[in-house]
Ligand SMILES: [Zn+2]
């Protein structure tokens with residue numbers, strides 16, 4: 001059992017973007033949607049979402065942090081996808097219609113990620129057919145139904161609704 005940590009660090013591949021997190025994740029999930037596949041170049045994206053005020057980004061040089069407003073997600077929300085302009089690592093997703101939180105690809109985070117184990121899988125309709133359910137997770141064909149309370153890591157039911 002990992003102890004919950006109140007501070008966590010991360011970076012892009014080249015180190016130009018550094019991230020420091022205080023506080024606990026709001027929710028953790030895996031996203032199989034076609035937009036995340038395209039954006040990441042991979043088959044699935046592992047996400048940990050935090051309150052915006054708990055996450056601090058620093059960029060050196062300052063213009064290394066780039067953003068792209070992605071209007072393609074099936075959720076209908078516009079996602080601001082942030083990335084390093086030097087090495088291309090994706091460092092943040094933020095829903096422009098759901099302010100107050102940011103979602104981080106867990107691959108950029110340092111250290112033990114036991115506490116960032118996904119609690120549910122999104123857009124399983126687009127999941128690669130050779131992938132099985134991750135044990136202990138809940139599966140949704142697309143987005144969770146309205147009113148779904150995202151389970152927080154370490155809890156059965158969270159208090160953070162995905163609905164804005
Ligand atoms: Zn970089």
Ligand SMILES: [Zn+2]
Pocket residue numbers: 031032033034035036037123
């Ligand atoms: Zn996605």
